Amino acid sequence: xxxxxxxxxxxxxxxxxxxxxxxxxxxxxxxxxxxxxxxxxxxxxxxxxxxxxxxxxxxxxxxxxxxxxxxxxxxxxxxxxxxxxxxxxxxxxxxxxxxxxxxxxxxxxxxxxxxxxxxxxxxxxxxxxxxxxxxxxxxxxxxxxxxxxxxxxxxxxxxxxxxxxxxxxxxxxxxxxxxxxxxxxxxxxxxxxxxxxxxxxxxxxxxxxxxxxxxxxxxxxxxxxxxxxxxxxxxxxxxxxxxxxxxxxxxxxxxxxxxxxxxxxxxxxxxxxxxxxxxxxxxxxxxxxxxxxxxxxxxxxxxxxxxxxxxxxxxxxxxxxxxxxxxxxxxxxxxxxxxxxxxxxxxxxxxxxxxxxxxx
Amino acid sequence: xxxxxxxxxxxxxxxxxxxxxxxxxxxxxxxxxxxxxxxxxxxxxxxxxxxxxxxxxxxxxxxxxxxxxxxxxxxxxxxxxxxxxxxxxxxxxxxxxxxxxxxxxxxxxxxxxxxxxxxxxxxxxxxxxxxxxxxxxxxxxxxxxxxxxxxxxxxxxxxxxxxxxxxxxxxxxxxxxxxxxxxxxxxxxxxxxxxxxxxxxxxxxxxxxxxxxxxxxxxxxxxxxxxxxxxxxxxxxxxxxxxxxxxxxxxxxxxxxxxxxxxxxxxxxxxxxxxxxxxxxxxxxxxxxxxxxxxxxxxxxxxxxxxxx
Numbered sequence: 001x002x003x004x005x006x007x008x009x010x011x012x013x014x015x016x017x018x019x020x021x022x023x024x025x026x027x028x029x030x031x032x033x034x035x036x037x038x039x040x041x042x043x044x045x046x047x048x049x050x051x052x053x054x055x056x057x058x059x060x061x062x063x064x065x066x067x068x069x070x071x072x073x074x075x076x077x078x079x080x081x082x083x084x085x086x087x088x089x090x091x092x093x094x095x096x097x098x099x100x101x102x103x104x105x106x107x108x109x110x111x112x113x114x115x116x117x118x119x120x121x122x123x124x125x126x127x128x129x130x131x132x133x134x135x136x137x138x139x140x141x142x143x144x145x146x147x148x149x150x151x152x153x154x155x156x157x158x159x160x161x162x163x164x165x166x167x168x169x170x171x172x173x174x175x176x177x178x179x180x181x182x183x184x185x186x187x188x189x190x191x192x193x194x195x196x197x198x199x200x201x202x203x204x205x206x207x208x209x210x211x212x213x214x215x216x217x218x219x220x221x222x223x224x225x226x227x228x229x230x231x232x233x234x235x236x237x238x239x240x241x242x243x244x245x246x247x248x249x250x251x252x253x254x255x256x257x258x259x260x261x262x263x264x265x266x267x268x269x270x271x272x273x274x275x276x277x278x279x280x281x282x283x284x285x286x287x288x289x290x291x292x293x294x295x296x297x298x299x300x301x302x303x304x305x306x307x308x309x310x311x312x313x314x315x316x317x318x319x320x321x322x323x324x325x326x327x328x329x330x331x332x333x334x335x336x337x338x339x340x341x342x343x344x345x346x347x348x349x350x351x352x353x354x355x356x357x358x359x360x
Numbered sequence: 361x362x363x364x365x366x367x368x369x370x371x372x373x374x375x376x377x378x379x380x381x382x383x384x385x386x387x388x389x390x391x392x393x394x395x396x397x398x399x400x401x402x403x404x405x406x407x408x409x410x411x412x413x414x415x416x417x418x419x420x421x422x423x424x425x426x427x428x429x430x431x432x433x434x435x436x437x438x439x440x441x442x443x444x445x446x447x448x449x450x451x452x453x454x455x456x457x458x459x460x461x462x463x464x465x466x467x468x469x470x471x472x473x474x475x476x477x478x479x480x481x482x483x484x485x486x487x488x489x490x491x492x493x494x495x496x497x498x499x500x501x502x503x504x505x506x507x508x509x510x511x512x513x514x515x516x517x518x519x520x521x522x523x524x525x526x527x528x529x530x531x532x533x534x535x536x537x538x539x540x541x542x543x544x545x546x547x548x549x550x551x552x553x554x555x556x557x558x559x560x561x562x563x564x565x566x567x568x569x570x571x572x573x574x575x576x577x578x579x580x581x582x583x584x585x586x587x588x589x590x591x592x593x594x595x596x597x598x599x600x601x602x603x604x605x606x607x608x609x610x611x612x613x614x615x616x617x618x619x620x621x622x623x624x625x626x627x628x629x630x631x632x633x634x635x636x637x638x639x640x641x642x643x644x645x646x647x648x649x650x651x652x653x654x655x656x657x658x659x660x661x662x663x664x665x666x667x668x669x
Contacts, residue, residue, distance in 0.1 A: 087451055139641075143648040148398065148451070149588045150644065153637040156581050164630035286455055323470045325576070328463020335456040336438065339448040 006347040013345050020341030021291050021298070025051075025305060028334045036326070045320045050312035050330060053319075062197040063311045064304060066269060069206035070095070070261040070281045072303035075288035076213045076296045077257030083217070083294050085230040086250035090136065090151025091258040092282025093158040094129040098259025099266040100162065101128025103181060103273040106188035106266075107170060113187035121188060122263055129259015130252045132158065137251035141244040147251065159278055166273055181273040190268040202264035207300065209257065214296035226250065258282060284310075287335045306331065367492045369616060371499055377608030379404070379565035379579070381507045383586035384593075384600050385514050386558025391590055392518065393551035394531035394660030398454025399439050400559050401583030402461020407432045407563025409465040412472060412574040415567060421480040425503070425564050432560020433553050435461060440552040444545050447664040462577060472574045480568040503561070503569055510558070515597040527551060531658035534665045544665045559583065581637065588640045592647050594656040603643070610639045 029047045037043030054060045074091050081088045088094075101124040109117055135154060139145035163179070172182040190200040217223035229236040229246040237243065261281065266273055288306050292298030313327030383400050390397050410431035415424040439457050442448040483505060484498040518524040529537045530547045538544050566578050585607060593599035614632035617624035 089455060135641075139645060139648075143645055145641075145644045145648045146591065149584065149591070150641050152581075152584055153588070153640045156637040157634040160630040160634040163633075164628055167630070168628070283459065287459065290452060323467050325463050325466030325470070328459060329467055330463075332456055332460030332463055335452070335459065336442065339442050339453050339456060340446050342448050343446045 005350050005352045006343070007350045009346060009348055013348070016341070016345040017293060018298075020344060021293060021302070021338055024291070024334050024337035024341055027337045028330055031337075032330055032333060041322060041326075042320050046316055046322050046326060049316035049319055049322070050309055050327065052312075053315045054308045054311040057315075060311055060315070062194070062199050064307045065199050065203045067310045068303040068307035069202040070265055071285050071288050071306050072206040072300055073202075073209050073261040073264070074254075074258045074282055074285035075292060075299040075303055076210050077254035078285055078289040079292060079294040079296060079299050080213065080217065080226055081250040081254040082289055083230045084226040084246050084250040085233070086140075086247050086254075087148045088133060088136065088151050088251055088254045089148055089286060090133070090153075090155045090282070091254060091285055092278060092280065093151065093155030094132045094255040094258035095262040095265075095282045096155070096158040096162060096278055097132040098125035098129035098262030099270075099273065099277055100158075100165065100262075101125055101259065102263035102266055103165075103170070106184045107181060109188070110182070110185050113185050115187070117185075117187040118190070118267065121267055122260065125259045125263025126256045127259070129262060130256040132259070133251040133255020134248075137248045140251075141247050147247075151251075155282070162273065162277055163275055166275055170273065172272075179275055183272045184267065188267060189271055190264065198269070200264070200268040202261075202268050205260075205264065206303070209260075210296045210300045217296060222249070258285075284331060287331050290335060291338060305334075364492050365616075367496055369612070370496060372612045372615070373605060373608040374500060374504055375569055375608075376611045377604040378504050378507045378569060379562040380582050380586050380589065380607055381601065381604035382503075382510060382565065383559045383562035383583055384589045384604060385507075385510050385597065386555035386562070387587055388590050388593070388595060388597065388600060389514060389517075389527070389558075390551050390555035391661055392531045392595060392658055393527050393548045394534055394658050394663065394665075395443065395548050395552055396450050396454065396662040397436070397439055397457070397552060397555055398451060398587060399435070399457025399461065400555070400586050401579060401581065402458035403432045403435045403556050403559035404563035404566075404579045404583045405461040405465035405577070406435045407560030408566045408578055409469045409472070409563075409574060410560065411564030412469065412477065412567040415477045416472065416475060416574075419478075421568055422502075424568060425561055428560040428564035429557040430560070432556040432558070432563065434556070436552050436556025436559070439556075440549050443664065444548050444552070447666065450662050450664070458583070466576045469574045469576065473576070474573065477567060477572045479572045501569060503565055506561070511597050511601045518597070528658070531660055534660045534663075535667065538665070538667055544667075548665070562586070585636060585640050588644060591657075592643050594647070595658065596656075606643075607636060607639065611636050 029051055033043040033047040035043065036046045054064055074095060078088060078091055102121040105121045105124045132154060133151070136147040136150040139150050140147045166179045166181060170181045172180055174182065190202060192200055193204065217226065225241045225246060228239060229241055229243060233243060266277065270277060284306055288299055288302045291305065292302035309327050309330055313324045316322040316326065317324050383404055387397065387400055407428035411424040411428035414427045415421060435457065439453055442453045443450045480501040480503060482499055483502045488494060488498040518528065526537070526542055527547055530542060530544050534544045563579060567574060571578070589600055589603045589607070592603045614629070617627065
């Protein structure tokens, strides 16, 4: 019988690093089809609708762009933080706070806005997200409190803040009792960049964010610091990089980008603040960051893949009646396969001759 | 406050705390073995839907608890295989497990929402708990007594048994434990599966003990609070018990603030709903100020086991 043994590679395999995410997507489609068929769904149909229809149906492309934009922006921020080994998993909360800060500007300037309204909302969104991420940063650097738990707990709290604001102080008096703010004035709404579609200015912004982040991460001292502190904290200390400063930067940058995404969503697709504003982009972006191999350029592709599953999930809901939660299962499977594949980056499979034959 | 009210509060607090306590006890054992499983929330959701479906179809509460435990174990094995057999990153895998559990439970629970079931009744006959004072002792369901027994058993296991000593050795110094012949990966698999079983039962507490129905994400972050509590308790079972009840108190305070009509009743409902999460942060800050806070953490926590050969 043939036997295999794992042998540690001297250096992580570049080929495997980029081949495993692709393999994870393909495996998810194959295994997903099998599992969903086994538990009584139309497995092949589910995979076709979720992964292929959004690509083959040109009418769905605009949805892809609109869904991918926030995922890419948040995912780029998280990829920078995770590179530095800072586990910000509260991007959803920072996204919400960015959206709320932008909403505050939009409501406060309602009726007296101008060309400056959107830039100010954008700044508010960035500041809101960064400020919310500053709480875990402060607690981690000053008191060594784990940022995973604090950033996540703050997310749950921020959801309640939306409910409170849209129920009481920010409620639209003309909203027929619905808990939501008034629709933003036109100066506070993102312009459409392709007439006749739903593609808003957030889509090119997402691509620009990713390109700038890629340039900074691969070409600047900042990027080097993030990577070194994450990969080799001891070496980083000898090299004079402050660990605390890195934690601050990682959380502020990821929080600011999540906040920016929140602003773009509320001023784009939502056009007002509603209780349903949190749509889990902040959590899905965690998968996006990993699937993109914590590389901003990879995040663009991963964001598109994840957007495909979202759009496809909606398609599958209407065409074959599959619950939209199936999308979450497919997304998690993708991450499982990716994490399982990580071992191939660090180890190689080596064929070992059975002991009897070895002597011959 | 009357005695009756005080006892009513106590009984509600115990009920609200039970799922957190059970899940946290499981995670305590997992972390003692040196593994950090952040998938508690996901495993709880899988347990909750498993328990609900079994209860809805058979009406048998105890079968529902058993199946929930098994479902929790099955889910935890995904985590175990990835992190222990393939030495994948534990933080990322735990997050993935929670995302998976959230999606899977929502998918499996499709069509089960707004279907009523019956809560698990008290274990002892109601005559025993007739007087309010006796209610404190005899007024709970079997799951609550299970949680009491669990706290004591975990403490006894860790302190007094050889197996507990091996578990702690694996968590404190995996290479030494390996070199004297213990299977580090084997011990960790057992611990992860135990954690999965407890998370599954904790999830079952939601439809069986708290709200007799299925709702997506019905565990509402309680699994994460359980993870925080383990840190809060510095990995000590009895401190964990105290911490869980403290949280139960925070979570049920709203009811009494509203009922009493005092100054606390002006606090908006949303702030009350946010309270357990804010309290978790406050608690994490408080313990970080204590000197022994992190020194009690298992030395190998979260690190993959990589023997040189």
